[in-house]
Amino acid sequence: MPGRQLIMNFPVTATSHRLADYRARGGYQTLAKALQSMRPEDITKEVTASGLLGHGGAAFPVGRKWAVVNLNDGQPHYLCANADEGEPGTFKDRWILEHAPHLLLESMLIASYALQVRHAFVYIRGEFDLPYRRLQYAVEEAYAAGYFGTGILGSDFACDLVVYRGAGSYVCGEASALITSIEGKKGLPRNRPPRLTVRGLYQRPTVINNVETLANVTGIVRDGAEAFKRVGIARSPGTQLVSISGHLRRPGIYEVEYGYPVVRFIDEDCGGILDGRRLKCIVPGGISTKVLTAEEIADLTYDHKAFEKKGSQLGSGGMIAIAEGTCMVRLLQVMLRFYHHESCGQCTPCREGMGWLHRTIDRIVAGDGRREDIDTLIRVSEANDGTTICGMGDAAGYATVGILAKYRDEFEHWIEHKRSKFDGVLDVAQAAREPADA
Amino acid sequence: MPDFFVNGQPVHADKGQTVMQAALAAGCYIPYFCWHPNLSIAGNCRVCVVEVEGEGGGGSWTDIACNMPVTEGMRVLTDSPRVQELRRQTLQFILLNHPVDCGICDKAGECLLQDHHYQFNGLPSASTIPKVKATKFVPLSQRIVLDNERCILCSRCVRFTREVSKTDALGIVSRGDTSLVRAAEDGAFDRDHYSDNVIDLCPVGALLAKSFLHQTRVWYLQATRSVCPGCARGCQVDLWHRQPEWQLNAPCFSEQRTRNRIERVTAPASSPERAGDAVDGPWICNTGRDLARFFERPRALQPMLKGRAAPLHAALEAARRLLGAARRPALLVSSWGSNEELAAAARLVARHARAGIDVFVKADRQAEAGEPIADDLLIRADKNPNTRGAQALFGAAPVRFAAGTDVVLVWGEGFAFGDLPRGARTILLNAFVQPENGHADAFIPISVQTERAGSYTQCDGREVRFAPCFDKPAAVAHAEQVFEALAESVAGARAGGG
Numbered sequence: 001m002p003g004r005q006l007i008m009n010f011p012v013t014a015t016s017h018r019l020a021d022y023r024a025r026g027g028y029q030t031l032a033k034a035l036q037s038m039r040p041e042d043i044t045k046e047v048t049a050s051g052l053l054g055h056g057g058a059a060f061p062v063g064r065k066w067a068v069v070n071l072n073d074g075q076p077h078y079l080c081a082n083a084d085e086g087e088p089g090t091f092k093d094r095w096i097l098e099h100a101p102h103l104l105l106e107s108m109l110i111a112s113y114a115l116q117v118r119h120a121f122v123y124i125r126g127e128f129d130l131p132y133r134r135l136q137y138a139v140e141e142a143y144a145a146g147y148f149g150t151g152i153l154g155s156d157f158a159c160d161l162v163v164y165r166g167a168g169s170y171v172c173g174e175a176s177a178l179i180t181s182i183e184g185k186k187g188l189p190r191n192r193p194p195r196l197t198v199r200g201l202y203q204r205p206t207v208i209n210n211v212e213t214l215a216n217v218t219g220i221v222r223d224g225a226e227a228f229k230r231v232g233i234a235r236s237p238g239t240q241l242v243s244i245s246g247h248l249r250r251p252g253i254y255e256v257e258y259g260y261p262v263v264r265f266i267d268e269d270c271g272g273i274l275d276g277r278r279l280k281c282i283v284p285g286g287i288s289t290k291v292l293t294a295e296e297i298a299d300l301t302y303d304h305k306a307f308e309k310k311g312s313q314l315g316s317g318g319m320i321a322i323a324e325g326t327c328m329v330r331l332l333q334v335m336l337r338f339y340h341h342e343s344c345g346q347c348t349p350c351r352e353g354m355g356w357l358h359r360t361i362d363r364i365v366a367g368d369g370r371r372e373d374i375d376t377l378i379r380v381s382e383a384n385d386g387t388t389i390c391g392m393g394d395a396a397g398y399a400t401v402g403i404l405a406k407y408r409d410e411f412e413h414w415i416e417h418k419r420s421k422f423d424g425v426l427d428v429a430q431a432a433r434e435p436a437d438a
Numbered sequence: 439m440p441d442f443f444v445n446g447q448p449v450h451a452d453k454g455q456t457v458m459q460a461a462l463a464a465g466c467y468i469p470y471f472c473w474h475p476n477l478s479i480a481g482n483c484r485v486c487v488v489e490v491e492g493e494g495g496g497g498s499w500t501d502i503a504c505n506m507p508v509t510e511g512m513r514v515l516t517d518s519p520r521v522q523e524l525r526r527q528t529l530q531f532i533l534l535n536h537p538v539d540c541g542i543c544d545k546a547g548e549c550l551l552q553d554h555h556y557q558f559n560g561l562p563s564a565s566t567i568p569k570v571k572a573t574k575f576v577p578l579s580q581r582i583v584l585d586n587e588r589c590i591l592c593s594r595c596v597r598f599t600r601e602v603s604k605t606d607a608l609g610i611v612s613r614g615d616t617s618l619v620r621a622a623e624d625g626a627f628d629r630d631h632y633s634d635n636v637i638d639l640c641p642v643g644a645l646l647a648k649s650f651l652h653q654t655r656v657w658y659l660q661a662t663r664s665v666c667p668g669c670a671r672g673c674q675v676d677l678w679h680r681q682p683e684w685q686l687n688a689p690c691f692s693e694q695r696t697r698n699r700i701e702r703v704t705a706p707a708s709s710p711e712r713a714g715d716a717v718d719g720p721w722i723c724n725t726g727r728d729l730a731r732f733f734e735r736p737r738a739l740q741p742m743l744k745g746r747a748a749p750l751h752a753a754l755e756a757a758r759r760l761l762g763a764a765r766r767p768a769l770l771v772s773s774w775g776s777n778e779e780l781a782a783a784a785r786l787v788a789r790h791a792r793a794g795i796d797v798f799v800k801a802d803r804q805a806e807a808g809e810p811i812a813d814d815l816l817i818r819a820d821k822n823p824n825t826r827g828a829q830a831l832f833g834a835a836p837v838r839f840a841a842g843t844d845v846v847l848v849w850g851e852g853f854a855f856g857d858l859p860r861g862a863r864t865i866l867l868n869a870f871v872q873p874e875n876g877h878a879d880a881f882i883p884i885s886v887q888t889e890r891a892g893s894y895t896q897c898d899g900r901e902v903r904f905a906p907c908f909d910k911p912a913a914v915a916h917a918e919q920v921f922e923a924l925a926e927s928v929a930g931a932r933a934g935g936g
Contacts, residue, residue, distance in 0.1 A: 191481040345617035347482040352531040355615040383527040
């Protein structure tokens with residue numbers, strides 16, 4: 001276990017996602033406590049005091065986002081849970097949706113009470129099947145039990161929840177594109193200003209939080225900010241659900257307490273690299289974060305500041321471990337194909353730049369690369385940094401520049417010799433046949 | 439008290455203005471493609487990037503000017519090295535998949551992309567990969583074709599159909615660099631009576647008028663400010679016609695093709711900086727785009743007496759005698775006459791006042807089949823440009839001839855000669871070939887709007903002026919001169935008779 005656990009703290013059984021089991025674990029008592037004994041602003045104060053950071057990728061302090069919403073402005077507010085988990089390598093929110101949907105719903109009810117939200121939304125990724133069915137089932141259970149609707153738990157608080165399924169666009173995971181999609185339009189990001197907490201869904205103040213972020217709210221309100229801060233470290237309180245994949249013996253979803261050593265997490269909790277190979281590098285949190293080499297993470301702890309010092313980010317917690325012998329040219333090709341495919345095409349640098357990057361790396365891989373292509377990749381990436389409407393252009397640029405800065409020799413080798421520096425690829429299939437604990 | 443600073447110069451901004459609006463108002467140009475003063479902010483072209491200097495030694499930051507609210511005391515740089523570099527990069531991106539086929543593009547010469555490239559980039563393409571292929575000559579409607587390769591996806595046309603014409607006829611399908619502007623459904627854009635404005639709006643040569651496609655290069659043309667006579671709204675328009683020095687003289691070009699031809703009609707503000715000049719915003723309806731068809735019908739060029747050709751002075755003399763001898767004359771005033779012509783007609787009526795003359799304003803033109811009658815944007819039900827000006831002088835009484843009316847002076851079209859009083863003699867002033875011309879006792883051909891200067895009083899009472907594009911044919915007269923001549927002769931006849 002990589003540290004203490006706040007969310008994955010119960011055994012998963014065939015019924016653990018049901019309302020009865022959730023109630024048996026103390027579910028919806030925090031909602032009752034909040035409605036009976038707390039004012040909305042007390043909840044926001046508690047969340048602010050907890051220092052909870054957003055778990056969607058940007059690590060924005062949740063309390064600061066909530067505090068922008070003026071409770072007495074006389075207009076409707078909206079709350080959206082961002083369950084459009086599309087970042088490659090990230091699959092942590094689906095665990096919550098599959099196994100603890102009521103935790104999310106209770107948290108959303110508490111947050112809705114804190115923000116005086118009458119209508120809350122869950123924007124769930126269209127490709128999610130089991131998570132969607134589990135969530136929808138949980139919503140129906142919660143409605144039947146009287147947790148949604150009017151007069152919740154005997155109070156005068158009313159809240160309705162709509163589960164909205166996405167249609168498979170990566171960009172719709174971006175908050176403003178997400179609400180544009182909920183409005184029934186094409187999911188294109190919006191320009192800021194205005195911020196979404198000022199003018200968001202249907203032009204009203206809207207708070208959009210990641211599923212895992214919201215899932216932490218119940219615990220914070222139940223045990224208090226101080227108890228929450230005792231988990232993790234001061235600068236990054238709490239835990240992070242890490243979905244780790246790649247050349248590992250035991251990939252999967254782990255709840256990692258902030259401050260936990262990364263190497264220990266990979267070597268002990270995840271069983272180390274397949275086939276007894278050495279680690280080459282990791283993608284820390286979704287492919288939009290810059291890769292970190294094995295040397296860079298040698299004595300790194302899992303928290304925001306530590307990763308920022310190394311020039312990367314924790315991102316969305318979608319970690320990918322890459323073994324020695326993996327070709328970074330092919331890795332970047334896969335990444336850029338993804339970004340090219342997912343660019344919404346609204347603003348110029350990303351629309352044209354993603355295609356430029358993708359076609360350039362395709363040409364390198366096809367053996368027609370030119371020496372100046374590497375500089376083109378870097379220049380196009382940098383021209384996307386901070387010039388686009390949403391963060392996707394920046395993200396693709398970070399990924400490209402991150403890999404090129406550390407593994408330029410592999411690209412030069414491919415351009416010169418028209419093939420990979422690593423003959424053949426890692427035989428994952430054979431490695432997987434070995435017993436995990438061998 | 440300056441509100442903020444652009445390149446160190448104090449600039450005033452009104453409340454709620456963006457940096458773009460305030461800077462343009464102050465005469466500082468920031469390049470743009472997707473921004474337009476009469477449309478919502480899309481912020482997608484990214485070329486209007488500016489740098490904002492940090493306060494108190496803080497780092498500066500860059501963002502797009504079109505979506506940046508002015509804050510008190512902010513210091514904006516529109517031409518710093520960083521801004522220049524970002525702009526160059528953005529223009530590189532925009533040109534990446536643009537075909538750069540200016541040589542065969544109708545927009546060449548008035549293209550924002552050309553202008554901005556020469557002014558702000560000027561570098562050859564940095565790309566060595568093949569360009570993305572897209573559809574060309576897509577018929578968006580009966581009137582407009584679309585070249586998707588030239589399109590820079592600024593979404594101006596899409597926003598126009600959503601926000602101004604409110605037909606929602608256009609949208610962008612697909613995503614990434616394969617995005618395409620498309621009509622929402624077949625025929626949707628045909629039902630948009632304002633569709634051609636997207637041709638003016640398009641900053642590049644992606645949206646093209648079928649009627650103007652490959653007709654001429656725009657630098658052979660000149661624009662004359664005029665007024666659309668299609669309805670009482672009196673929208674200002676630019677009539678584009680060949681500059682005299684670029685007339686086509688080779689024999690292979692017919693007279694009709696080369697002379698006195700309106701090549702195209704645009705709203706007066708082809709570029710947003712000129713939006714302030716326009717009477718009703720920078721939009722005009724499709725009827726206005728086609729106004730050439732009003733003037734380019736077969737012209738009457740021969741004065742006639744009862745169908746027999748006669749010189750102009752003879753026709754005038756005949757008209758003078760008819761009017762002078764009339765016991766009960768009537769005048770049917772054209773609602774297409776300019777205020778100057780109407781004033782001349784009024785002087786003629788004043789000279790006649792002692793003897794009495796019945797004056798009626800007639801509607802020269804009615805809505806044609808299929809023509810939109812009226813809407814709440816621009817189009818008015820009255821299809822004549824100066825009804826208001828004419829009625830101000832002559833009243834709004836319907837045409838009803840008094841008993842004993844013996845001479846009728848008909849000015850313009852739209853009068854059924856079957857309605858003439860029995861036995862009345864007619865003087866007809868008309869610009870176009872019509873069967874009635876030969877039946878009139880005196881027929882005098884007159885000039886059309888594109889051959890003279892003048893003004894109309896449009897439906898809201900504003901005076902809108904037009905300038906001449908062409909010389910009038912030698913054999914026709916200006917209606918104003920005809921009325922002056924008749925007024926003099928009436929006065930003379932009265933003086934002589936009395």
